[in-house]
Amino acid sequence: MDKPAGPSSFALVAALRRKTGARTGHAGTLDPFATGLLLLLSGAATRLAPCFVGLDKRYVTDVDLLETTTTGDPEGDVIEHRTPPSRSAVETALEGLRGEIELTVPAASAVKIAGERAYRLARQGVEVEMPRRRSTVYALEAVSWTGTPDAVSAVRLELHVSSGTYVRAIAEALGGHCATLRRTAIGPFGIEEAGDALLPASEALARLPEEALDRVPERIRANVIALEQVA
Numbered sequence: 001m002d003k004p005a006g007p008s009s010f011a012l013v014a015a016l017r018r019k020t021g022a023r024t025g026h027a028g029t030l031d032p033f034a035t036g037l038l039l040l041l042s043g044a045a046t047r048l049a050p051c052f053v054g055l056d057k058r059y060v061t062d063v064d065l066l067e068t069t070t071t072g073d074p075e076g077d078v079i080e081h082r083t084p085p086s087r088s089a090v091e092t093a094l095e096g097l098r099g100e101i102e103l104t105v106p107a108a109s110a111v112k113i114a115g116e117r118a119y120r121l122a123r124q125g126v127e128v129e130m131p132r133r134r135s136t137v138y139a140l141e142a143v144s145w146t147g148t149p150d151a152v153s154a155v156r157l158e159l160h161v162s163s164g165t166y167v168r169a170i171a172e173a174l175g176g177h178c179a180t181l182r183r184t185a186i187g188p189f190g191i192e193e194a195g196d197a198l199l200p201a202s203e204a205l206a207r208l209p210e211e212a213l214d215r216v217p218e219r220i221r222a223n224v225i226a227l228e229q230v231a
Contacts, residue, residue, distance in 0.1 A: 002038075003038045005034070006032060007032065016042065024040060024042050025040070026038065026041065027040075027053050030181075030183060032075070034073075035182045035183075036059075037185060037194060042198060044224045048221065051215050051216050052204075052208075058158070058186075059161070062157075065176040066081065066084060066154075067082065067177060071168070073168055073179075082176070084147055085152055086149065086151070094157075097137055097174075100136055101135060103169040104169060104172075105133050140157060140161075142156070142157055143158050189207070201225060
C-alpha cells in the first residue's frame with residue numbers, strides 16, 4: 001500500500017481487515033505524517049511477518065534545518081530555532097552519518113521504556129532517557145538544497161538504511177527535523193508496486209534472501225503456500 005499522510009498505519013491495517021474479512025497485520029509501521037510503502041499481510045500470510053520485518057529500507061526525506069521539534073517531525077512542538085548552516089557544514093555532518101552509526105532513539109517512538117511506549121510517555125510530558133541504537137546507513141545522499149551555499153534552510157536526502165534505523169534521529173543529528181518522510185522501498189519491494197491487488201505469499205517469499213526466510217520455519221512457510229494453492 002502507498003500510505004498517504006494523515007492516517008496511522010494501524011488504521012490502514014483495520015481498513016484492509018474490514019475489506020477482506022481476514023486477519024491482517026503489517027511488516028513495519030510508518031508515522032502518521034509519513035507516506036510511502038507499507039507492507040500488509042492478510043490471512044495465513046500474517047504468520048510470515050518475521051520474514052519481512054527485518055528488511056532494509058529506502059526513504060526520501062526533506063529535513064528542515066532551521067527548527068528542532070519534540071518529535072523530530074512536524075507534529076511536535078518547536079523547541080529550538082537555529083541559524084541556517086552552511087552547505088559545507090551539512091555535508092560534513094552527513095559524512096559522519098554513513099556506515100555503522102549509533103544514534104539516540106527519538107522520544108516519539110514505539111520503543112518501550114519500563115514497559116510503556118515512549119511516545120505515550122512523551123505525550124504525557126514525562127521525560128525519560130532514551131536508549132541509543134546501532135544501525136547501518138548504506139547510502140545517504142543530499143539530492144537538493146534550499147537556500148544559499150552559506151545559509152541552507154532545508155535539504156532533501158535519499159537514504160538506504162538497515163531495519164530499525166530512525167530517519168528522524170538522522171534529521172536531529174543534522175540539527176533539524178523531518179518535514180516530510182516517504183518510504184520508497186522495503187527490501188525487494190518498491191513503492192511502484194503499491195496498489196489494491198494482493199501479492200501471493202509464494203511470490204513475495206521467492207524474492208527474499210535466505211536469512212529472511214529462515215526467520216520462519218520452513219513447515220510454516222510451506223503450509224501458508226499450500227493454503228494459497230487451495231484457494
